[in-house]
Amino acid sequence: MAVSGGLRHDLHGRGQRLTPQRQRVLDLFERVGAGHHLSAEDVHLQLLRADARVSLATVYRTLRLLASMALLRELELPEGSRRFELASAEQHDHHHLVCAACGRTEEFDSAQVLQAGADAAAKHGFRLLSSRLTVRGLCGACAAAV
Amino acid sequence: MAVSGGLRHDLHGRGQRLTPQRQRVLDLFERVGAGHHLSAEDVHLQLLRADARVSLATVYRTLRLLASMALLRELELPEGSRRFELASAEQHDHHHLVCAACGRTEEFDSAQVLQAGADAAAKHGFRLLSSRLTVRGLCGACAAAV
DNA sequence: GTCATTGCAAAAAGTTTGCATGTCA
DNA sequence: TGACATGCAAACTTTTTGCAATGAC
Numbered sequence: 001m002a003v004s005g006g007l008r009h010d011l012h013g014r015g016q017r018l019t020p021q022r023q024r025v026l027d028l029f030e031r032v033g034a035g036h037h038l039s040a041e042d043v044h045l046q047l048l049r050a051d052a053r054v055s056l057a058t059v060y061r062t063l064r065l066l067a068s069m070a071l072l073r074e075l076e077l078p079e080g081s082r083r084f085e086l087a088s089a090e091q092h093d094h095h096h097l098v099c100a101a102c103g104r105t106e107e108f109d110s111a112q113v114l115q116a117g118a119d120a121a122a123k124h125g126f127r128l129l130s131s132r133l134t135v136r137g138l139c140g141a142c143a144a145a146v
Numbered sequence: 147m148a149v150s151g152g153l154r155h156d157l158h159g160r161g162q163r164l165t166p167q168r169q170r171v172l173d174l175f176e177r178v179g180a181g182h183h184l185s186a187e188d189v190h191l192q193l194l195r196a197d198a199r200v201s202l203a204t205v206y207r208t209l210r211l212l213a214s215m216a217l218l219r220e221l222e223l224p225e226g227s228r229r230f231e232l233a234s235a236e237q238h239d240h241h242h243l244v245c246a247a248c249g250r251t252e253e254f255d256s257a258q259v260l261q262a263g264a265d266a267a268a269k270h271g272f273r274l275l276s277s278r279l280t281v282r283g284l285c286g287a288c289a290a291a292v
Numbered sequence: 293g294t295c296a297t298t299g300c301a302a303a304a305a306g307t308t309t310g311c312a313t314g315t316c317a
Numbered sequence: 318t319g320a321c322a323t324g325c326a327a328a329c330t331t332t333t334t335g336c337a338a339t340g341a342c
Contacts, residue, residue, distance in 0.1 A: 017296060017341050040332080055299045060332060068247035068288065080307090081331060097266055106270045112262040117281040120243050120254045126283035129246055133279040135263040140271035163316050163321060186307080201324045206307060226332085227306060 010069055021054045025062045029072060029086040037075055037083040070129055087129070095133035104139050156215055167200045171208045175218060175232040181240055181253070183221055183229040223280070225249055239263075241279035247288035 007026060008018040024047055029038065038046075040063055044056045054062075063084055066072040073087040095113060097106040110133070117131030153172060154164040170193055175184065184192075186209055190202045200208075209230055212218040219233040223244060241259060243252040256279070263277030 012342095015296080019297065019341070021298070053299095057300080057333080058298060061297085068284075070246060070284070073246065073282065095266070097270055097272055099272065106266075106272075108266045108269070110262040110266065112258050112265075113279060116256040116258040116262070117279065119258075120241065120252075120256065120281055121283045123254070124243055124252045125286035126243055126245065126252075126281070127289045129282045129284065131279060131281040133259065133263065133277060135266055135272070135277040136275045137267050137272035138275065158317090161321085165316070165322060167323070187305095199324095203308080203325080204323055207322085 007069075007071070016065075021058050022062050022065070024052045024054055025059060026066060026071065029066075029084070032086075034086040037085050039081040039083050041081065073130065095135070097135045097137065099137065099139035099142055153215075153217065162211075167204050168208050168211070170198045170200055171205060172212060172217065175212075175230070178232075180232045183223075183225075183231050185225075185227040185229050187227065223251060225251070239277050241281070243281045243283065245285035245288055246282050247284055250285050 007022070011018050011022075025043060028043060028046055028050075029036075032038070040056065040059045043063070044054065044059045047054050047059075063072060063082075067074050067084060070087055072084045075083045075085060094107050094109060097108060099105070113131060113133050118128055120126075121128040153168070157164050157168075171189060174189060174192055174196075175182075178184070178192075186202065186205045189209070190200065190205045193200050193205075209218065209228075213220050213230060216233055218230045221229045221231060223229065223242060226249065239260060240253045240255055243254060245251070259277060259279050264274055266272075267274040
């Protein structure tokens, strides 16, 4: 598989190894698909259920490793436990407009935002991975109701 | 002070009370100003340092209370511990650059982002309230370690 | 064979809760 | 006075770490 082959290579470049455990964790994320948010506990349980035993400590270590390699991305929603999702390359950044009153959301793209994110990353010496803008406001209906 | 007076009134409306502890927590957020991200531990330590003893359990309870009253806002940055900031109306938007590997964060401003948020809001008939961009990347140190 | 990695268990970090005591209105 | 809030300590949840054994290359 393309991703796993790349993983083996990337790990080698860092003097690290491709173990069955690492493979199983990444496989799981690929199996459930991008957009699924898994906690360490989720990963652990699902692997157990699939008869692919990986200790919880190793799950944590692997999640950190894969995130540092940008294969996984940690979500920014404080849900009590950290959650990760597959960081698929072809996913393009999209932004959200959220109505503070009714919760209605709209998605939009913006080259300007992408540029601003790239500028900020460059200014602070970061290598850009993704940018996500959340705009809060009142939608037409709710603004009229106020 | 306006905010505290409002706080007393709002609490009454919920059958709750304004205690010195709650006042101290909110005072601290007002003293450090909007845009400062404090964890429960931060609040606890800073209050101790200011000779304003509030137990850690009460800090947690108060943070939850003030957030539910929309006086504080919980940040959506995975930093190991939950962080809160003052949710003042006149607060100007600031954005975050987060290292996907080590969690280090930097803040930045951007007129471009503000403009993009305003454009998107206008296009979808929203009245803009706030916009928040989160840029994920690898900081210099982590990018070098890869 | 070497050295990174694993599993386990213990420890650390972060957060919540039960309960007796204290206090705001 | 009475209901709500606090402090303390214990419990709980989530995450990290030390270390001996294992296994990838």
